[in-house]
Amino acid sequence: DAKTTQPTSMDCAEGRAANLPCNHSTISGNEYVYWYRQIHSQGPQYIIHGLKNNETNEMASLIITEDRKSSTLILPHATLRDTAVYYCIVRVYSGNTPLVFGKGTRLSVIA
Amino acid sequence: ETGVTQSPTHLIKTRGQQVTLRCSSQSGHNTVSWYQQALGQGPQFIFQYYREEENGRGNFPPRFSGLQFPNYSSELNVNALLLGDSALYLCASSLAQTGENTGELFFGEGSRLTV
Numbered sequence: 001d002a003k004t005t006q007p008t009s010m011d012c013a014e015g016r017a018a019n020l021p022c023n024h025s026t027i028s029g030n031e032y033v034y035w036y037r038q039i040h041s042q043g044p045q046y047i048i049h050g051l052k053n054n055e056t057n058e059m060a061s062l063i064i065t066e067d068r069k070s071s072t073l074i075l076p077h078a079t080l081r082d083t084a085v086y087y088c089i090v091r092v093y094s095g096n097t098p099l100v101f102g103k104g105t106r107l108s109v110i111a
Numbered sequence: 112e113t114g115v116t117q118s119p120t121h122l123i124k125t126r127g128q129q130v131t132l133r134c135s136s137q138s139g140h141n142t143v144s145w146y147q148q149a150l151g152q153g154p155q156f157i158f159q160y161y162r163e164e165e166n167g168r169g170n171f172p173p174r175f176s177g178l179q180f181p182n183y184s185s186e187l188n189v190n191a192l193l194l195g196d197s198a199l200y201l202c203a204s205s206l207a208q209t210g211e212n213t214g215e216l217f218f219g220e221g222s223r224l225t226v
Contacts, residue, residue, distance in 0.1 A: 002153070034215075043113070043201050043218030044154065087153060098144060098167060099216060101153030 002102030003027065004088045009106040012082075018075040020105050022088030025069045032093050033064060035073045037084040038104070044087065047073065051093075078109045113137060115204050115219035123225045124192050132187040132222045134202030143185040144216065145177060146201040154201055160185055189224075197226045 005023040012018040024033065034049040048055055048062045050071075055062045061074040075082055087104040091097055114137035124130050136143050142161045146154035156169035160179035174190040183204070189196055200223075203216040 041220070043115070043203070043220050044216075045113075045218070046215035049215070085153075098156035098159060098169065099146075099154070100156070101146075103151075103153055 002100050003031075003090050004102055006086075006088050006102060006105045008103070009108070011108050011110055012075075012078045014080060014109050014111050015077055018078040018082065018107060018109070020073040020075075020086050020088075020107065021070065022073070023070045024088070024090045027068050027090050028092075030092050031090045033062065033068075033071050034089040034091055034099070035060070035062065036087045036089065036099070036101075037082075038087070039081075039084040044101075047086075078107075080109050080111060083107060083109045113217040113219065115202060115217050117200075117202050117219040117222050119222055120220070121223045121225075126192055126194060126226055128192050128226075129188065129190045130192060130224060132189075132200050132202075132224070134185045134187070134204075134219060136183045136185070136202075136204035137217050140204035140206050140217070141183055142205045143179055143183065144203050144205075145185070145187045146203065146218075147171075148199040148201060148221070150198070157187070192226045194226050197224060199223050 032049050035047040036044040038044045050062045064071045085104040116135045118133050144159035145157040148154040157171050159167040163179045176188045178186045199221040201221045203218045205216050
């Protein structure tokens with residue numbers, strides 16, 4: 001079972017920041033937080049991952065709380081092409097553990 | 112574009128039949144994993160192959176089997192198809208140093224199976 005809880009759906013106005021929350025209160029010390037997204041009819045796409053420090057790349061920023069029990073994915077300037085299902089996953093960085101997907105958050109970016 | 116290609120993109124089978132789905136990994140990747148995604152659900156892990164051997168399996172029965180070839184391409188075989196096997200089947204490749212999946216997974220666009 002997925003170890004994360006996410007809202008079922010969210011809306012965001014085009015050009016505004018999209019903030020997607022994720023709860024992972026049972027996260028272990030050696031587990032990272034990963035974010036993937038899945039645009040309709042495509043395979044999941046890696047976005048970003050982090051352990052405890054905030055991370056930023058060309059796609060998004062990841063903010064992890066100090067107690068690591070929750071995180072927020074931030075898309076700074078959402079576009080219509082960001083409409084997708086966003087999955088928050090906790091996973092050990094090493095080992096043979098697979099990605100365990102929940103149902104994710106369906107983000108709709110509105111013009 | 113992830114460099115992971117799957118075939119066929121769509122197929123229809125009858126209950127009880129067998130199906131083979133194929134995946135070509137991204138160049139340089141030595142690990143492939145397969146996921147099943149039912150409508151409205153997140154992908155579910157089926158199994159993973161590293162250097163031609165299965166090194167991880169999810170909660171799927173033995174009629175789900177796989178192969179990885181020396182060129183790291185892979186097949187997923189499902190025997191005795193059930194109506195509940197209708198789903199999108201996703202292949203993902205990655206680079207692992209010692210069979211440990213440490214990095215991001217690159218997914219193909221999937222094969223949609225209708226039983």
